[in-house]
Each structure stands twice: as structure tokens, then as C-alpha cells.
Amino acid sequence: MNWTNMFFQDWTGLVRTGVVGVLAYATLVLFLRISGKRTLAKLNAFDLVVTVALGSTLSAILLQESIALAEGALALGLLILMQLLVTFTSVRWRGFAQAVRSEPTLLAHDGEYCHAALQRERVTQDEALSAIRSAGGEHVGSVRYLVLESDGTISAALRSKGDQ
Template sequence: MRISGKRTLAKLNAFDLVVTVALGSTLSAILLQESIALAEGAVALGLLIFMQFLVTFISVRSRGFAKAVRSEPTLLAHDGAFCDEAMKRERITQEEALSAVRSAGGQDIESVKYLVLESDGTISAALRADRAAP
């Protein structure tokens, strides 16, 4: 994990999650299956780490490529009202959104300045100062 870097352990985007899961799956296959040679497993691990490095290297330098491999944050609610089309598109229910509002210290959707589905799948909430919980 140290070779692949901190990015592998971070929740940055779906690609990093897939690489992390693939690394774990590959490592377990190497350790548990006698039919896989250690050299083959090491090549597979190295290839996964190299692919992650290559994708992130290119995405930092090319906006178009970055847009193709990363998801963008989505506004789910704004000024106390849900953005219904965005919630349908992202398959987020109002109950899930309200759970994120409560986790941020709000009471209801009216207490939200904005609610954003981040590219890592978490929901961030900014509360309106006049409606925040005491």
C-alpha cells in the first residue's frame, strides 16, 4: 500500500475505490490459490498500481480525461428545497438526504443552504445560519 501511495487509501473517486478493491482481491488470490505463481501475482499488483498512477497522472494534466474518469459533485438541495431532477438522476431518496442534514446538525430541509452529493459518494450539507439547530 505504501508503494501505491496515500491516494489508494483515500476516498477520492470511484476509480480509486475499484483499484483498492482489486488490489485486495488480487493479494488474497495470490495468498490463497496455489495455482497463481508469486511472480504472476506481483506483476498483477504492479500493473494495478501502475494503472492507477497513469490514470491520475493523465487526469491531473488533462481536463477532458479527468472529466471522463471522475464524477462531478451534484447539487441535491438549495435554499431549503430539494432539486428533484438531480435526486432522481443520482438515485438519492429524500430520507437519505434528510439523514445527511441531521448528521450535519440540521432539523429539516428548510435548514439547508445547500446539499451536495460529492464525487466520493458522501453527502455534504451546509446549513443556513438562521435555521441551524441550537
């Protein structure tokens, strides 16, 4: 085994990675700007998959000499185009939106946990209580409602002091 190849093979590979890296990164930034703010919004599950796929594609473009910049740019553009098509369609067709996006889930209501929802969404009471405390509450009795949002965050609306 040639140990030097593990650390340095030749200047051609380094130059290619540098040049293609800068161009691929610029292409990705351009495509993200063209696709609009929605691509960069808080991530739901579908957006997370697209983001990971974009990162993986960028990595492959940078490190695999068998992938030309034009092919990589096409792959990046295709991923962003597919994401735009999915968001475009989901805004116009509720059935499609329900198929690709998750709906918010009520975790607690009027000071009581919705145990089935907590279990189904795999949220512990400790995690729910942490969200309640972050919103300024002390315990589940302090909330009007607690919601697991589509992007995975937990929102809490506290009860007024007289309602507790």
C-alpha cells in the same frame, strides 16, 4: 467423496499459503506506500474498483497454486501503476478527469430539493434528510446547499438562523 480433503489436504498447501501470503501482503503494503497517500484516500468509484481488484488479486495469489508470487506481485504492481497513471493523467487533463471521475451533484439549494438530481443520483429524500440532520439541521429548509460528493458522501452547508 473424501470428506477429510474438504478440511485438510496436506502441509505443503498450508506452508505455501502462509509463506506466499506474508510475502504477497508485504509486497502489497510496499507498493501502496510507494504509490502515495492518494491510493489510500477516500474512495471514488474508480478507486473502489482498483481496491477490489487488489483484494481479488491478493486472494488469487494466496489460494491458487498456479499463480507464482512473482506473477502476483507483477499483477499488484500493474494495478497500482495503472491507478497512478489514471490519477496522474486526470490531474493534468480535465477531459480525462471528467471521463473517469464523477463530479459533485447539487441535491438541494436554498432550502429546496433538486428533485431531478435526487432521482438521477438515486438518493431518497430520507437519505438527504439524514445528511441534513447529521450536519445539525432539522429539515431541507435549514440548508444553503446539499451536495453529493464524488466519493459518495453527502455534504451540507446550513443556512444561518436569520435566513431560515
